[in-house]
Amino acid sequence: MSPTTVPATTVPATTAGPVLRVPPAAPAVAAAHFRTSLALYADVSDVAAALGAGGDPGFVVLDSRSAESWEQGHVPGAVHLPTALIGERAGRLLDRSVPVVTYCWGPGCNGATRAALALAELGYQVKEMLGGFEYWVREGLAYETSRGTERGAADPLTAPVGAACPVNGAATAPSCGC
Template sequence: MVMTSPLTATADNPVLRVAPASPAAAAAHFGGSLAFHADVSDVASTLAADGDPGFVVLDSRSAESWDQGRVPGAVHLPTALIPERAAALLDPAVPVITYCWGPGCNGATRAALALARLGYQVKEMLGGFEYWVREGFAFETSGGVERRGADPLTAPAETADCGC
């Protein structure tokens, strides 16, 4: 296979039809992305460690969804109620990690926006509750604590660390 420079990319190459950004622009973009997003496994490992994680996890779904399953220790605050209830439930000095159902849902994004508009530091947990469960982390339901095996398409089968 012959490697080509993005500068020599042609219209025949759909991947390089638009050249990659400069390294400086890419660093700014990806660094910015990390300022707005948290990974499910990073949230889980931080919550599992001893001590204060330095953030609070917020479930922005309905009461019915909350009862179906949630991240242990999460605060329940549906997005529509954030303007009226956030001050009573959240400390403005503590960053908030929002989640909703999963990657096909933008509820966590809407919740993060509502919180940011109120002055909270906020990140969205990528993958939401779906990936929390699919990666094999324990979750609470109205019936107690549950855990499912990790889906090998979303988490390593033999170790807790994907190495990324």
């Protein structure tokens, strides 16, 4: 079979290199994977936009970190429930009919993943907020501390100046390019 007759999901071994050594998944497989990913994860910008749109966002945000971390800063309106206490306290703090979005420190921490697993095993609908509190702060979003509300400067590498993702596809906000 010549390279010109090879199906789109197969790359000749001589030209594949490390990126295409394993060929991309078939489009239907990729679509199913990415649909599942969007069902499991939300990003900081989308969570912030939903919380800032006014009214009920349709979910609750859960900070799964320690009390000391919570005091240093947390997403406004978040519920504080450390992962180790989910089994004991989730039933008192959360409504099973309301989806939960978990977060922890950031990409290098799997606390939000462990919290999401614990909640899912208890019957809650759950998503994990990618980037965690680190990216909330890096995007220049307001956060609450034991001293009150604070806001840092947005990191231009992670939150370009003037960039904001539109809420629910609305054309009123500038595009972040994603």
